[in-house]
Amino acid sequence: DAGVIQSPRHEVTEMGQEVTLRCKPISGHNSLFWYRQTMMRGLELLIYFNNNVPIDDSGMPEDRFSAKMPNASFSTLKIQPSEPRDSAVYFCASSSFSTSGGSGEQFFGPGTRLTVL
């Protein structure tokens, strides 16, 4: 398996523009996470999907952020409009979760480094 795949790896955009980040989780994993990492706050959970359904979006900063998971092999994180304070590295991670067995190892993608000018 290629692991978690994210694109693009780097994105530079201007304030006000729409940004879409993409993620392909590991095949067979039923849980997908979007994280944001900054020097100020470290690693923050933005949203969690289980079986393609958003379960917890309490970490999404504001309405400018939205995430979708149309199928088990693809998810997007969209920022519209983007602002300079959104500059960060965004990670997607996937894992297998069951109510009986709990969570297993969480695998991270390489991240998308977003710079909003």
Next chain:
Amino acid sequence: GESVGLHLPTLSVQEGDNSIINCAYSNSASDYFIWYKQESGKGPQFIIDIRSNMDKRQGQRVTVLLNKTVKHLSLQIAATQPGDSAVYFCAENLAGTYKYIFGTGTRLKVLA
């Protein structure tokens, strides 16, 4: 006021020596723990995990120790190499939940 960034504790170790990185976790209900290594410009990479029914688990050159009494986790790296230089995070998973709580990380610097 001036903003400050996340100040990571740094551990400097001579090449060939053993390293010990510590982590205090927050929730006594956590039952699964992971150590991650994050190199510059890369995503966190799984190193080793341990479940709460164990006190110790060994991998290749790495050992994780779990002390549930004081909610403490440690990562031991034997014969530290330059390639071990990275930021190391611990993560705890609350029993029966999806949620992982990450520590702030420790930067390991290996001195030649």
